[in-house]
Amino acid sequence: MPDRVYLDNSATTPVASSVLDAMLPYFGAEYGNASSLHGYGREARRAVETSRESIADALGVRSDEIVFTSGATEADNLAIVGSALAHGGGGHIITSRVEHDAALHAVEWLRSTGVAATFLDVDEVGRVDPDAVRAAMRRDTFLVSVMAGNNEIGTLEPIGDIGRMCRDRGILFHTDAVQALGKVDIAIEAVDLLSASAHKLHGPKGVGFLVVRRGSRLVPLFHGGGHERGLRSGTENVPGIVGFAAAVRLALAERRDVTDAMRRMRRRLIDRVLEIPGTRLNGHPEQSLPHITNFSFAAIEGESLVMKLDEAGIATSTGSACSSPNLEPSHVLVAIGVPLSMAHGSLRISTGRETTDADIDRLLDVLPGVVGELRAMSPFKVGE
Ligand SMILES: Cc1ncc(COP(=O)(O)O)c(C=O)c1O
Incomplete structure (x- = not known):
């Protein structure tokens, strides 16, 4: 549908045509199992290992430090639960209140098994203070x-500072880099474990990886044929892995142009949307991923806003799906201290490599009217 505008690229992205082209042979003629000894298997193995090398090169790690998974939810769980299992029970984890549920709920579950956890507060833009990490460290x-x-x-987190501090103390450092990969520099030298997912950067859904730097001790979550150096049993998703490598190569090749355009669009969005009365920007104005901008609008529900924009052909999101029946506001907005009256009226706009200035114009044309319409129906008034 050419006249629709997609501004929800942090939920997922369209698969780029070069990525699809790279994947197609592995759904067709090259359908072998990468563990098989015959020619089909050897071609699949070659494709998996070439992809692994190309991703490792892009990240600046060794290829045997990449463990392919079914996505970042699994990679986060492998890092968090796997390191707890390797620790042998008990012990203590430090994380923040603004993590993705894939990490947060893994830590919460570990708590129910007797692992202690500190959930660090963040400042008003969502940043973790490295000094707070240091203060929370225990033996x-x-x-x-x-x-x-x-x-x-x-908001970008100071992962280089936090990671170096962990290294000094001999503590493993994991970062979920799902939204950052391909968009900003990552201080990989300070990281032991890093999660990523292909579908956030114009690759396919259902494939991710965990970087496991040498010396990081993990116990696998899946037991079986011993794939991925014993850390993740299960037949490799050959087309998915090939697609992930193609997506990483594409992101690297285009990074400067695409992220410059994203930054320009973000700046315009911030300037123009804040002209609407009763509006706030959530997150850091500059120290941010280039593709994500989040606003709150007083006296309206984010879900109604998303639905109205969808009727106008513009796909956005509230930031995080309110899956609970009592419609609790996003844990991230609560953590940065957004007043409850505004936390319900949040809108996340996220751009991708295909987003144009015309798409942003279209949103900016429609948004003030939609906000006004919803406020006219609202029992609350701006300023209450
Ligand atoms: C920061 C972050 N971590 C983890 C995930 C989960 O990734 P996947 O969909 O590959 O399981 C997402 C996707 O929403 C994410 O944005």
Whole structure:
């Protein structure tokens, strides 16, 4: 549908045509199992290992430090639960209140098994203070997990500082780099474990990886044929892995142009949307991922706003799906201290490599009217 505008690229992105082209042979003629000894298997193995090398090169790690998974939810769980299992029970984890549920709920579950956890507060733009990480460290802390860039509000975290501090103390450092990969530099030298997902950068859904730097001790979550150096049993998703490598190559090749355009669009969005009365920007105005911008509008519900924009052909999101029946506001907005009256009226706009200035114009044309319409129907008034 050419006249629709897609501004929800942090939820997922369209598969780029070059990525699809790279994948197609592995759904067709080259359908072998990468563990088979015959020619089909050897071609699949070659494709998996070439992809692994190309991703490792892009990240600046060794290829045997990449463990392919079914996505970043699994990679986060492998890092967090796997390191807890390797610790042998008990111990202490430090994380932040603004992590993605894939990390947060893994830590919460570990708590129910007797692992202690500190959930660090963040400042008003969502940043974790490295000094707070240092202060929370205990003798039995075995893992610190802080994301590279926030998926709801875009704020970048000081992962280089936090990671170096962990290294000095011999504590593993994990970062969820799902939204940051291909968009900003990542201080990989300070990271032991890093999660990523292909579908956030114009690759396919259902494939991710965990970087496991040498010397990081993990116990696998899946047991079986011993694939991925024993860390993740299960037949490799050959087309998915090939697609992920193609998506990483594309992101690298285009990075400067695409992220410059994203930054320009973000700046325009911030300037223009804040002209609407009763509006606030959530997250850091500059130290942010280039593709994510999050606003709150007083006296309206984010879900109604998303639905109205969808009727106008513009796809956005509220930031995080309110899956709970009592419609609790996003844990990220609560953590940065957005007043409850505004936390319900949030809108996340996220751009991708295909987003144009015309798409942003279209949103900017429609948004003030939609906000006004919803406020006219609202029992609350701006300023209450
Ligand atoms: C920061 C972050 N971590 C983890 C995930 C989960 O990734 P996947 O969809 O590959 O399981 C997402 C996707 O929403 C994300 O944005």
